[in-house]
Amino acid sequence: MKRSQLIVPISILIHLILVNGVLAWFIPEVYFNSNSILFFNATWLLSAYAIDYYPTSRKERFFTNFHKPIQLYLLFALGYFAWFSLSNTPLGTIGFHSNLLLGLFASLLGYRVLFYYARGKYREVGGNAVNVVVIGRDRNLKKIRNVFDEPDLGYRYLGYFDNSHSKSPTYLGKVEEAFTYLKQKEVHQVFCIASRLSQAQLFNLMAYADNNLIKLKIVPDNKEIFTRAMTIELYDNVPVLNLRELPLETQYAKVLKRGFDIFFALLVIIGILSWLSPLIFILQRMDSNEPLFFKQKRHGVNRKVFWCYKFRSMTTTADADTKMMTKNDKRVTKLGRILRRTSIDELPQFFNVLLGDMSVVGPRPHMELHTEKYQTSVDKYLVRHFVKPGITGLAQIKGYRGEIVEQSDIVNRTRLDIFYVEKWSLWLDVKIIIKTVLNAVQGEEKAY
Structure with a gap:
């Protein structure tokens, strides 16, 4: 220390x-x-x-x-x-x-x-360690202990004080006894569970910490509202919880991701779509007289509606904008089965990326009707709309793509999408792209 x-x-x-x-x-x-x-x-x-x-x-x-x-x-x-x-x-x-x-x-x-x-x-081995004590106990204590117990972080957890007696080996006594303990032991940091102390006890503890070179950290009474993306902002000297500060909200991240999207989209459009589109058009004419591209309204960032483009893989039907693709779907053409199994049908969405409606990586965009359905039936579903939708995403490489058979499919897809939104990094995008390519080559069970 x-x-x-x-x-x-x-x-x-x-x-x-x-x-x-x-x-x-x-x-x-x-x-x-x-x-x-x-x-x-x-x-x-x-x-x-x-x-x-x-x-x-x-x-x-x-x-x-x-x-x-x-x-x-x-x-x-x-x-x-x-x-x-x-x-x-x-x-x-x-x-x-x-x-x-x-x-x-x-x-x-x-x-x-x-x-x-x-x-x-x-x-x-004990170097650069800080001795920590917790005053107060609630369900957050276990979560904090998980951090303290990571050896490479250098925390040395000495125990906790609380007015509710416990037989736990880490229980050190009542809150009032904490001051005596702090005087006798070398303690560097004190974590205080605010909900377990009175205002007078908190003020006394703050004064004692300031006068004895002890760093005091207060865990607020969160009422179980914390999220992974939460931060604390100060308005004058009033702490305000921002429950969802996203990595992609920073100007640096926006520029970095947009620059990556444009570069990658141009690479695919010039290097692949420039020759693949005419080839698919010729092959498609052997199978049907349908237009080369299929477009459909999808919900993007902040639920903004945009036209999503794909290579046509299904025949035109009246329920194209309402019925999701299913296994052995009779609407799929012969060429379409190949395009869908290899995910080649998704490549025209790089034009959506270039236009700014989509990103290379992000939550997959759903049809308007499905967004209306899931926003009321799936908890926090709309969080995925805080960022641009993607051609591929974390949920897709984890197997949650295509047809939604059970409620757990959309729940788990949403859970992974939210994780991506909260934990975005350029390196995560790169890993998802690599895994997507590998999956396309190896084949996926739900790619039909």
Whole structure:
């Protein structure tokens, strides 16, 4: 605990050593210039400061805030190339500089792996530990204990105080006895269950913590309303719970995801659909005289209605906008069965992505009639409409795609969609895309 304040300075020092070492190795003729050394180091430090990179929480792990090292690296890379322009230094081949920046990224990533591994092992043997006590007991205590019991986080749970007597080995006594205990033991943090203490007890505890260098954390009386996406906002000095702050609401995430969508959509449209569409049109003419594309109104973000495009795989019927596809559906054409089994029929939706109605990854859009039905029969169903619908999604790669046979199918699909909405990251999108491609190649049971 005493040496924890050294973690950030040491990390900064090691990062600067890696940055300077890689630059000195690859471009010594440019690096060994007093101005360039100052510029590169200042660029790194200013970039880190701009994104608030170095302050880390105790609960942070390797993949927590993983976007930050990516941001830092990209900002530094921009500064790196800017130096050649500002100093009128010949740039040379792009391949050389790409290798340099790749080597730098690998070095920084390697240090990040080593740092979190070493910190976890150090904490497991008792280093960088914080002694914690909980005052008050309700059903949240067990959840908090789950965090305390993670060895790599470095918490040392000493026990709890509550006015309800217990035979638990971690029970330390009544709330009034907590002050005596805190005076006798070395306690770094106190977690207080607000619902179990009176206002007078809370004020006394706050005053005692401030006067004895103890960090006090208050668990509010939540009435079981907490969600994974909840945050606390301050209005003046009044804490207000925001029950659903989503990762995709930040401007950074919106730009990143939209940029990824446009890039990926153009890649598919130019590289695949440009030649596949004429081929499917020819094959379709051998099977039927239906139009190449099928379009249907679907609900998108905030329930905005848009036209969703697909390669036509079924004959035109009066119930096309109301009846969901079923196994051995007689409406499916011969070519359509191949398109649906390989999910090729979904590819025209990349035009929807380019238009901004959809994303590559997200909750699958449903027909208008089904949205009306499920929003009243499935709890929190409309949460999935906080983000753009996707061509593929977490629910789809987990097997919840296609026909809804039982209520549990749509319930589990909604549950996974909400998890995606609350836990979005670009890396999660990439993993879902990879799994989608593998599923399409291997074949899926519900792809019919």
